[in-house]
Every structure is written in C-alpha cells, then in structure tokens.
Amino acid sequence: MFLRSSRALGLTAALVLTVPVLAAVPGATAAPEDQPRAAETPAISLWAPDHVTAYGYRNRAWTDLGLRVVAEDGPFELWSNRPSYDQEIQTVWKAPGGDVTLPLGAMDTFSGLDGFLSLEVDPTGRGKTLTFTRKACLNGYSERVEPSAPARSPYPTGCWYNAYSVGSVQGVQEGWATPVLTTERPLRIPAGEYTVTARIAPLYADLFGLTEEQATRTLSLTVTDDSPEPPHEHRSPAYRPAAHAPTGPQGARADGPMPDLRSLPAWGINVAENGNFLRFSATVWNAGNSPVVVDGFRTADEEMTAYQYFFDADGNQTGYEEVGSMEWDAKPSHSHWHFEDFARYSLLNADMVEAVRSRKEAFCLANTDSVDLTVADAEWKPENTDLLTSCGDYSSLSIREVLAAGWGDTYTQYRAGQSFDLRGLPNGTYYIAVLANPENRLVESDKTNNLELREIRLKGKEGARKVVVPQVGIIEEEGYGGTG
Structure with a gap:
C-alpha cells in the first residue's frame, strides 16, 4: 500500500519577496516610488558587431547575430521560483541596491525572460521589414570582456529546465558577456543582405x-x-571516476552534507500505438546540499560493484x-551501465494498491534537467549533462555517475521498459507513482519525500485504450522537449 505524497512543493530555498510585484508584462505599470531601482549607471549593456554573416538553409538563418549582454559594475543575477504548481514563476533581480521584483509573467517557463528582445530585419533594397520577438536565456556560453574581470563565472550554462522545475538562477559575471540569442530557433529569412535593429524591450530596459x-x-x-544543415551544440565532458575501488572502513558520513532525492510528477503520458501500453516520462532530482556520487568498479563481464561517496562542506x-551494483544494459535505447534501485515506477489503482510495475528497474544517473538551482549549495555548472558522457561503454573498467544538487535525472518514454x-x-482512475531510492540503498537526508503521484484515467477497450491526464496546477506540458 502506498501513501499519497503531499502536493505542496516545500521549496528549501523559497524566495521572500520584499518589494511589491509589478503588473504582468503586457501593459506593465511603472514601479512604485518605494520599489528599489536600478543604479545610475546601467546594470547591463547591449553589444553587437557591425556586421554578421550567417549560414542559411531552406529560407532559415541560424545565428545569434553576435548580440551580447555585458554585466556592468557588478555581477547581474536573477533568481526565479515557482512557489507551487498553481502559481506563476516569480523572479527577483539581485540588484546592488536591494532585490527588485520583475513583473509576474516575465517568465512563463524557466527557459528565459519572455519578450526580452525585439528584432527588426530590413531587407536591403527589397521587401518589407520583418519583426521578431525573442526570449532571452542569460546563461549562454559566457566570455570575459575585461582583463580585470574575475577569472571564472559561477553561473549555469544554459537554461535547462523541466516542465515541473521549481527554481532557477540566471547570471552574467561582472566584466563578462553572454549571448542574448541562441542558434536553436532560426530567423525565417532567405539568403540576402539585411539591416537588423535589436532592442531590449522597454519594460526590461527601464x-x-x-x-x-x-x-x-x-x-x-x-x-x-552555403551550409547544408544547422550547427550542432557542444556537450560538456563527464566527471572522472575514481582510479580504483575504495579501501578501508566504510561510513564517515553522519554529520556532513547529504543529498535529498525527490520525484517530480510523471509527464508526457500517452498510450502506445498498439493501444496496450501506457508510456510516460519521469524525473528524480536532488534537493539536498550535496551531490549523489556513485562509482562503479567492474567485477564481472556485465556487472560492477557500486559505492556512494560522501563529502564535507568544502x-x-x-x-x-557500498550501495549495490551496476549492470550492463544492452538494449538499443540504452547500451550503457545502469545503477540498480535508483527509482521505481508503479501504476496504482484507486485504492493505492500496485496494479502494474514498470520493467524499468536500473538507471544511469546524469544531470539532464535543472529543477531548482536555488536550493542550498546547488551546483550551477555540473559537468555531466548528457547520458553519452556519464554512463560508460562496454569496455569501461569503472565509471562515475553523479546527480548534482538542484538537478534531475529524466527518463523519457521512448526508453526501453x-x-x-x-x-x-479495468478502466478507471489510476496513479503513476515515481518513487526515488525504493530499496533505501542510497544515503540521503530525508526518505519521507521520495514519492510523487500523477493521476490518470483509463478509458476505451483493450487494444484501443485511451488515457485522460488531468493538468497539474497551471503547468502546460505541451511543447516541452526536455533533455533526457
């Protein structure tokens, strides 16, 4: 028998808004007199080159136009939180003079500031001017633009998010610049010569x-x-595994920082084409103040012994x-090493009794989704952010799988099992149960918050089943592609 998990998020780093919230982005009013304002000099500046050459393909141009936001006189930092799935995202600018609250609606999702930039694209000597509006993720691949600027930037690279993420951080280090646009969304323009005028929206500029x-x-x-296809994104390398299996007494973990595994609601739910299988995607994330670090060391052809490591505040x-084992998964959609007992997926009936258990029972830990980068000691720039760099291959003697604080590991529905x-x-109401750490093998600070349920309703005849999925709060899943 399963117990229903609480619907409240219980954010560990809930944002306390100390200033009045402005009106929503469309038609926003001026800030009240007591609202903290920007400094006399701009917090950021917009930079662009004189000329840019972009490569087009089928009347589309993939380019960031060279546009950069530069942080002036201090780091530029935005913290965003969703207090619950029934509420909009709230964003605060950590301004030098005090927190400044952005209008509700400034961020529909954690993918960036909505309507941040407008582009007027004027074909030289022909046609009409085209206008584009773009959101801005201020976590692009940053670069230092002043020799006296700090040597490193602490901020995340990219606005990674899940439909059920609850917190994010965007930032530009002082004396650094970050792209305003990405090349993922092309401009729908043919080959030719253009004059482009870029403007930060008046709301944000003010x-x-x-x-x-x-x-x-x-x-x-x-x-x-000249380019036959759009460019590809860079992927970062994985954490390195330990050189050999650990020796000496186990333990030494009681008083140090700890991970805290939690589950998000299942999403992307539908019935397979044959009408007999319910497909879904699921995310387990780490809300603790330490990463989950699991090393595997090969002991047989297709088996590794797994160890969890513990760290102090430094x-x-x-x-x-020792926390179990890893196994080699040869299925085509996997072909890498899995840690067993990381999560369990069950379909519960209306009485909360397990009706079916998913065959998915082993996992490769990777930081596929940013869930809440405002939790204490969240890692803003984890290294292993894709499965290809963290799960090893058949010849691996050892591997390291890491789930950083603030990040989630998503398995999407196309994965085998x-x-x-x-x-x-029978038809009726069911619940998809996502349970983290089901066998309590992993050491974490709280094991009472590992379960999350998502209500569904089955209809139709066998072989042609249909599923109704009630919406969670105001979350709209459509259009979310994820990264896992």
Whole structure:
C-alpha cells in the first residue's frame, strides 16, 4: 500500500519577496516610488558587431547575430521560483541596491525572460521589414570582456529546465558577456543582405537602467546558403571516476552534507500505438546540499560493484559506502551501465494498491534537467549533462555517475521498459507513482519525500485504450522537449 505524497512543493530555498510585484508584462505599470531601482549607471549593456554573416538553409538563418549582454559594475543575477504548481514563476533581480521584483509573467517557463528582445530585419533594397520577438536565456556560453574581470563565472550554462522545475538562477559575471540569442530557433529569412535593429524591450530596459539608445543596437547581416544543415551544440565532458575501488572502513558520513532525492510528477503520458501500453516520462532530482556520487568498479563481464561517496562542506571526500551494483544494459535505447534501485515506477489503482510495475528497474544517473538551482549549495555548472558522457561503454573498467544538487535525472518514454502493460486492467482512475531510492540503498537526508503521484484515467477497450491526464496546477506540458 502506498501513501499519497503531499502536493505542496516545500521549496528549501523559497524566495521572500520584499518589494511589491509589478503588473504582468503586457501593459506593465511603472514601479512604485518605494520599489528599489536600478543604479545610475546601467546594470547591463547591449553589444553587437557591425556586421554578421550567417549560414542559411531552406529560407532559415541560424545565428545569434553576435548580440551580447555585458554585466556592468557588478555581477547581474536573477533568481526565479515557482512557489507551487498553481502559481506563476516569480523572479527577483539581485540588484546592488536591494532585490527588485520583475513583473509576474516575465517568465512563463524557466527557459528565459519572455519578450526580452525585439528584432527588426530590413531587407536591403527589397521587401518589407520583418519583426521578431525573442526570449532571452542569460546563461549562454559566457566570455570575459575585461582583463580585470574575475577569472571564472559561477553561473549555469544554459537554461535547462523541466516542465515541473521549481527554481532557477540566471547570471552574467561582472566584466563578462553572454549571448542574448541562441542558434536553436532560426530567423525565417532567405539568403540576402539585411539591416537588423535589436532592442531590449522597454519594460526590461527601464528596470535595468538603460535608456532607449543604450538598449538599441543596429548591425548589417549577410545570409548565405552555403551550409547544408544547422550547427550542432557542444556537450560538456563527464566527471572522472575514481582510479580504483575504495579501501578501508566504510561510513564517515553522519554529520556532513547529504543529498535529498525527490520525484517530480510523471509527464508526457500517452498510450502506445498498439493501444496496450501506457508510456510516460519521469524525473528524480536532488534537493539536498550535496551531490549523489556513485562509482562503479567492474567485477564481472556485465556487472560492477557500486559505492556512494560522501563529502564535507568544502567538497572533500569524507567516506563511502557500498550501495549495490551496476549492470550492463544492452538494449538499443540504452547500451550503457545502469545503477540498480535508483527509482521505481508503479501504476496504482484507486485504492493505492500496485496494479502494474514498470520493467524499468536500473538507471544511469546524469544531470539532464535543472529543477531548482536555488536550493542550498546547488551546483550551477555540473559537468555531466548528457547520458553519452556519464554512463560508460562496454569496455569501461569503472565509471562515475553523479546527480548534482538542484538537478534531475529524466527518463523519457521512448526508453526501453518505460511503460505499463494495460492488458487485463479495468478502466478507471489510476496513479503513476515515481518513487526515488525504493530499496533505501542510497544515503540521503530525508526518505519521507521520495514519492510523487500523477493521476490518470483509463478509458476505451483493450487494444484501443485511451488515457485522460488531468493538468497539474497551471503547468502546460505541451511543447516541452526536455533533455533526457
């Protein structure tokens, strides 16, 4: 018998809004007199080159136009939280003079500031001017633009998020610049010559202390048709595993920082084409103040012994504990090493009794989704952010799998075993149960918050089943592609 988990998020780093909230982005009013304002000099500046050449393909141009936001006179930092799934995201600018609250609606999702930039693209000598509006993720691949600027930037790279994420951080280090646009969403323009005028939206320009002239840049753009396909994104390398299996006494973990595994509601739910299998995606994340670090050391052809490592507040290793095993998964959608007993997926009936258990029972830990980067000691720039760099191959003698604080590991529905067999089940109300650390093998600070349920309703005849999935709060899943 399962117990229903609480619907409240219980954020560990809930944002306390100390200033009045402005009106929503459309038609936002001026800030009240007691609202902290930007400094006399702009908090950020907009930079653009004089000319950019972009490679086009089928009347689309993949380019970031060279546009950069530069942090002036201090780091530029935005913290965002969703207090519950029934509420909009709240964003605060950590301004030098005190927290400044952005309007509700400034961020629909954690993917960036909505409507941050407008582009007027004027074909040289022909056609009409085209207008584009773009959101901005201020966590691009940053670069230092002043020799006296800090040597490193602490901020995340990219606005990673899940439909059920609850907190994020965006930032530009002082004296650093970050792209305003990405190349993932092309401009729908053919090859040719253009004049582009880029403007930070007046709402944001006023809030961050920019005049209209400071918030506007003009450049020339040449689009060629020489590239056969759009560019590919860079992927970061994995954490390195330990050189050998640990020795000495186990333990030394009681008083140090600890991970805290939690589950998000199942999402992307539908019935397979054959009408017999319920497919879904699931995310387990780490809300603790320490990463989950599990090393595997090969002991047989397709088996490794797994150890969890513990660290102090300075990141020094303090101990370890054997926590089970890893197995080689040869299925086509996996072909890597899995840690057993990381999560369990069950379909519960209306009485909270397990009706079906998913065959998915082993996992490769990786930081696929940013869930809440405002938790204490969240890691803003984890290294292993894709499965190809953290799960090893058949020849691996040892591997390290890491789930950083604030990050989630998502398994999407196309993975082998990620489904429930509906044959023989009556229609009615069910719950998809995502349970982290089901056998309590992993050491964590709280094991009472590992379960999350998602209500569904089965309909139709066997072989042609349909599923109704009630919405969770105001969350809209459509259009979310995820990263796992």
